[in-house]
Amino acid sequence: MTVPHVAHTVEELNRLLAELDEQTEHTERTDSAGGLAHRAVVMTMGALHAGHMELVDRARAAARQVVVTVFVNPLQFGPGEDYEAYPRVLDADVALLAEHGADIVFAPEREDMYPGGDPLVRVTSGHLGTILEGSFRPGHFDGVLTVVNKLMHLVRPQLAFFGEKDAQQLLLIKRMVKDFNLDVEIRPVPIVRQEDGLALSSRNSYLSEEERVTALTLSRALEAARDAAEQGSNGPEAREAAVAVFAEQPQVVLDYLVIVDPQTITDVTNDYAGKALALVAARVGTTRLIDNMHVEIAARA
Numbered sequence: 001m002t003v004p005h006v007a008h009t010v011e012e013l014n015r016l017l018a019e020l021d022e023q024t025e026h027t028e029r030t031d032s033a034g035g036l037a038h039r040a041v042v043m044t045m046g047a048l049h050a051g052h053m054e055l056v057d058r059a060r061a062a063a064r065q066v067v068v069t070v071f072v073n074p075l076q077f078g079p080g081e082d083y084e085a086y087p088r089v090l091d092a093d094v095a096l097l098a099e100h101g102a103d104i105v106f107a108p109e110r111e112d113m114y115p116g117g118d119p120l121v122r123v124t125s126g127h128l129g130t131i132l133e134g135s136f137r138p139g140h141f142d143g144v145l146t147v148v149n150k151l152m153h154l155v156r157p158q159l160a161f162f163g164e165k166d167a168q169q170l171l172l173i174k175r176m177v178k179d180f181n182l183d184v185e186i187r188p189v190p191i192v193r194q195e196d197g198l199a200l201s202s203r204n205s206y207l208s209e210e211e212r213v214t215a216l217t218l219s220r221a222l223e224a225a226r227d228a229a230e231q232g233s234n235g236p237e238a239r240e241a242a243v244a245v246f247a248e249q250p251q252v253v254l255d256y257l258v259i260v261d262p263q264t265i266t267d268v269t270n271d272y273a274g275k276a277l278a279l280v281a282a283r284v285g286t287t288r289l290i291d292n293m294h295v296e297i298a299a300r301a
């Protein structure tokens with residue numbers, strides 16, 4: 001087990017990347033034999049769990065160099081959100097990353113990442129960033145895209161692994177890569193769930209034992225949508241089946257539950273057939289959780 005090198009500043013990161021390049025035997029951008037890429041990145045806000053480790057394991061299997069970023073990005077938190085309270089446990093994160101073979105951890109302080117204050121120029125997420133999560137968290141996706149863009153330039157990876165749990169974020173990052181011609185391939189990674197279905201999230205640590213049980217309403221509702229679709233329901237009917245699960249749990253406050261076209265994240269219509277995505281956001285006590293599930297909607301004769 002090799003403990004990853006930790007860089008706190010951009011200068012340290014550049015030095016560690018240069019050293020790693022020297023150690024890495026083949027520095028071609030990608031292996032012509034279809035093998036390993038040169039460098040992969042996994043971007044995180046820390047408080048790492050098995051879901052993050054799935055990203056790191058996939059990065060490790062795909063690239064010679066694995067860089068993990070750990071930065072609680074202030075730009076993506078709105079007023080009254082949990083920026084201050086967000087768990088910061090870098091030593092535990094680095095220990096876990098050592099077990100999974102990360103080479104470098106880039107963990108800058110706010111001042112190292114944004115010297116001179118928060119950036120004046122930001123990436124705008126446009127309409128896609130104002131619907132669903134964006135309508136509950138105005139400015140959130142501009143903050144996400146700004147930091148992701150910056151980290152892409154600092155780490156210069158060929159591959160970047162992102163979890164499917166943040167489905168809208170993933171879609172926006174893919175759009176940014178395309179729209180800005182960023183020279184990186186985005187690799188989506190399926191959600192990791194606990195045995196009872198709860199999707200792993202750093203914010204689960206806020207839940208009491210009782211709230212954790214209540215939080216299962218999200219995955220149960222998504223399963224209801226998936227099962228209804230499997231039994232022949234169209235999109236709106238599958239949505240109704242999922243919303244009914246929330247009706248039985250008044251202690252969970254539903255922000256939204258939609259069945260969308262994965263390419264556009266707009267609601268599917270009655271006659272939509274094919275792959276869809278059920279997306280949910282809800283509050284359990286003071287904790288806001290999101291989850292999603294793939295749903296296959298059959299064509300009707």
Ligand code: PAF
Pocket residue numbers: 043044045071073076144147148166169
């Ligand atoms: O998904 C996250 O943890 C964050 O939004 C990301 C991509 C690391 C940007 O801060």
